[in-house]
Amino acid sequence: MASASGEEEENAAELKIGEEFLKAKCLMxxxxxxxxxxxxxxxxxxxxxxxxxxxxxxxxxxxxxxxFSRYKNPDAVKQVRDVLSRNALSEFELCVIGNLCPDTAEEAKAMVPSLKHKGRGLDDEKIDKMLNDLAVIRKFE
Structure with missing residues (x-):
């Protein structure tokens, strides 16, 4: 949606968070x-x-x-970033999921609505697999 000045409004649900944020490295x-x-x-x-x-x-x-860190061990933190990075998430999405640790694909999509967009290769099965991998890391922390 464009404003009167012709600029797009920012909307995290659609990953419209501004060019500088799309290029920035986010940290969990x-x-x-x-x-x-x-x-x-x-x-x-x-x-x-x-x-x-x-x-x-x-x-x-x-x-x-x-x-508010879900992971304390440096190796676990690295593993979490690796798991999330393999799933073509934006830095913003990666950090939200890494920080909030949703349990299900439905919960993840509620927290990060941009995951719902078709064509990204992230169906519920893939999201659940990713979340299960994170749960295993948390379990052995």
């Missing part, structure tokens, strides 16, 4: 947690009092992504 919460934990460890090693080196925003960001 678990990936951000790994990055922030590594940075926190580096700050701890560099200073006796790591808390003096860490801003409140950094600390709260780390707490948030740690709390």
């Amino acid at each position: 919460n678990a990936e951000v947690a790994l990055i922030l934990e590594k940075k926190y460890d580096q700050l701890q090693q560099a200073s006796e009092d790591a808390s003096s080196q860490v801003s409140q925003v950094f600390e709260r960001s780390l707490q948030y992504v740690t709390r």
Whole structure:
């Protein structure tokens, strides 16, 4: 749908999220947690009092992504990205599914409506297989 200025409106359900977002690399919460934990460890090693080196925003960001990360093990995080990347998902779709961990194809399509579009090669059977692969990774975490 075009606005009066001729620009398309953004709509995540249809993957109309803006050119800059379509090209951007998205990170799942678990990936951000790994990055922030590594940075926190580096700050701890560099200073006796790591808390003096860490801003409140950094600390709260780390707490948030740690709390909402479904995967803690770095190998599991890599496996999740590999499984999702094999299924021709956009970065946005990959991160939503990786963060929210739906159990069924129906649930995944409710969370990420762009999965419903025909012609992508993602039928319910393929989506369920992908979600089952993620469940196995979570189970052995």
